[in-house]
Amino acid sequence: MTKKFHLGFFSSFSPPAWHAATDRAHGEDWWSGEYHARLARRVEEACFDFLFFEDTSGVSRTLGGSMATDLTNSLSTPKNDPVALLSYLSAVTSRLGLIATGSTTLYPPYLLARLYSTIDGLSRGRAGWNVVTSSEEESAHNYGLDALPPPAERYERAQEFVDVARALWDSWEDGAVLRDYDHRVHVDPAKVHEINHIGKHFKVRGPLNSMPSPQRTPVLAQAGGSPTGRDFAARNAELIMATTIGGIQAMKAFREDIHARMKSFGRDPSECRIMYATHLHVTEDGRDPRDAVTETELASMLGKHAAHIGVDLFRYDLDRPLPDDVHANGTTSMLDSIKAKGRQGISLRDAIIDVCLGDDELGVTGTADRVADNLADVMEQVGGDGYIIMATQNANAAHTDAILDGVVPALQKLGAVRTSYSGTTLRENLFAF
Numbered sequence: 001m002t003k004k005f006h007l008g009f010f011s012s013f014s015p016p017a018w019h020a021a022t023d024r025a026h027g028e029d030w031w032s033g034e035y036h037a038r039l040a041r042r043v044e045e046a047c048f049d050f051l052f053f054e055d056t057s058g059v060s061r062t063l064g065g066s067m068a069t070d071l072t073n074s075l076s077t078p079k080n081d082p083v084a085l086l087s088y089l090s091a092v093t094s095r096l097g098l099i100a101t102g103s104t105t106l107y108p109p110y111l112l113a114r115l116y117s118t119i120d121g122l123s124r125g126r127a128g129w130n131v132v133t134s135s136e137e138e139s140a141h142n143y144g145l146d147a148l149p150p151p152a153e154r155y156e157r158a159q160e161f162v163d164v165a166r167a168l169w170d171s172w173e174d175g176a177v178l179r180d181y182d183h184r185v186h187v188d189p190a191k192v193h194e195i196n197h198i199g200k201h202f203k204v205r206g207p208l209n210s211m212p213s214p215q216r217t218p219v220l221a222q223a224g225g226s227p228t229g230r231d232f233a234a235r236n237a238e239l240i241m242a243t244t245i246g247g248i249q250a251m252k253a254f255r256e257d258i259h260a261r262m263k264s265f266g267r268d269p270s271e272c273r274i275m276y277a278t279h280l281h282v283t284e285d286g287r288d289p290r291d292a293v294t295e296t297e298l299a300s301m302l303g304k305h306a307a308h309i310g311v312d313l314f315r316y317d318l319d320r321p322l323p324d325d326v327h328a329n330g331t332t333s334m335l336d337s338i339k340a341k342g343r344q345g346i347s348l349r350d351a352i353i354d355v356c357l358g359d360d361e362l363g364v365t366g367t368a369d370r371v372a373d374n375l376a377d378v379m380e381q382v383g384g385d386g387y388i389i390m391a392t393q394n395a396n397a398a399h400t401d402a403i404l405d406g407v408v409p410a411l412q413k414l415g416a417v418r419t420s421y422s423g424t425t426l427r428e429n430l431f432a433f
């Protein structure tokens with residue numbers, strides 16, 4: 001390998017694979033944090049850059065106007081707050097980056113800035129914030145909004161939010177904390193400043209009442225895929241998470257597009273890592289999991305994505321392409337991907353399976369060695385910067401073992417990923433190579 005790439009592990013503060021588990025008690029007490037503490041230690045032993053937690057803030061009613069599908073299948077519920085979990089994980093790990101999702105549409109910026117500053121302190125500089133604008137109508141209803149604002153307005157608010165959060169994290173100058181015993185001065189008042197922000201969406205006086213954390217700002221991660229989302233990510237993010245939908249060409253095109261957008265904002269492409277969220281299917285018998293999707297599993301996949309997109313996908317014929325005139329207020333880029341597959345004649349059934357399990361142009365099905373070879377080969381063709389391994393509710397213990405004990409050591413043998421941490425903060429590790 002010419003250049004190493006980075007690895008992240010995708011998770012959710014939810015019940016892990018409760019129906020896919022061979023051991024029915026697997027992750028039963030997930031809410032205690034114990035399951036994720038064990039996972040975090042293992043991911044750290046495998047030298048991943050970070051463990052990532054997605055998040056949403058409501059019980060979905062997208063399917064048939066009822067909460068039943070979400071609750072029965074535990075699609076997006078139950079889900080506990082990942083930021084609280086990070087404080088626990090901070091104590092049981094020492095090098096692993098810890099990223100949690102926080103919404104710019106639902107939360108106030110002061111609350112978020114203080115929270116992530118606190119997590120960055122507790123983890124001694126390993127915190128990351130996945131900046132999302134939220135795409136579920138139900139989440140908006142839980143935070144005093146009558147409706148989720150349209151995507152353009154969500155991104156406009158997100159930009160002001162990030163600007164305010166950054167100003168708060170910068171509201172204490174370096175050297176403000178004196179701890180001067182002789183003169184009894186803990187903090188130098190001349191070095192702590194109000195921000196006096198009055199904008200379209202927020203009014204914040206500041207300064208932050210937390211002192212600067214080891215990284216000062218958490219690593220800002222973003223995953224917008226629409227043109228507006230890409231602009232927002234290119235302007236603000238240090239880590240951009242993309243999908244592998246469309247295969248190598250699309251992955252490469254995305255990277256080039258983001259780099260061009262970064263340059264238009266006066267940023268150097270080296271200031272951001274672009275990582276691709278991918279599913280892996282490690283099998284000894286070469287069986288393709290896409291051929292064995294049961295109707296129940298398909299219903300779960302549809303339900304989960306219906307909630308993200310904001311369209312009741314059960315209303316459409318699964319054996320036909322999704323009509324091109326479907327519009328929604330949720331994750332527009334995901335809806336566009338499914339419609340693009342539809343224009344190629346791919347049925348909704350196959351499109352959703354591709355989106356959920358990967359369309360395997362990447363060759364991520366097979367033995368651990370084969371999967372590792374293909375991951376390394378694809379990354380060389382795309383140009384960087386790594387993968388986020390998706391292992392959420394369908395990932396039972398055997399699946400996680402196959403990745404951490406099989407694929408990762410094979411990647412390490414190829415020299416494709418790190419075998420030890422060089423930095424102590426998330427930012428140091430993410431930008432070490």
Ligand SMILES: Cc1cc2nc3c(=O)[nH]c(=O)nc-3n(C[C@H](O)[C@H](O)[C@H](O)COP(=O)(O)O)c2cc1C
Nearest residue numbers: 054055101134223224225226229241277331332333
């Ligand atoms: C890897 C990945 C992780 C994401 N995690 C979340 C999440 O935790 N919560 C959320 O509301 N959206 C999440 N999203 C959605 C994006 O943040 C973004 O809101 C969505 O793609 C809609 O914006 P777009 O239409 O610009 O793509 C994720 C997307 C990707 C690709």
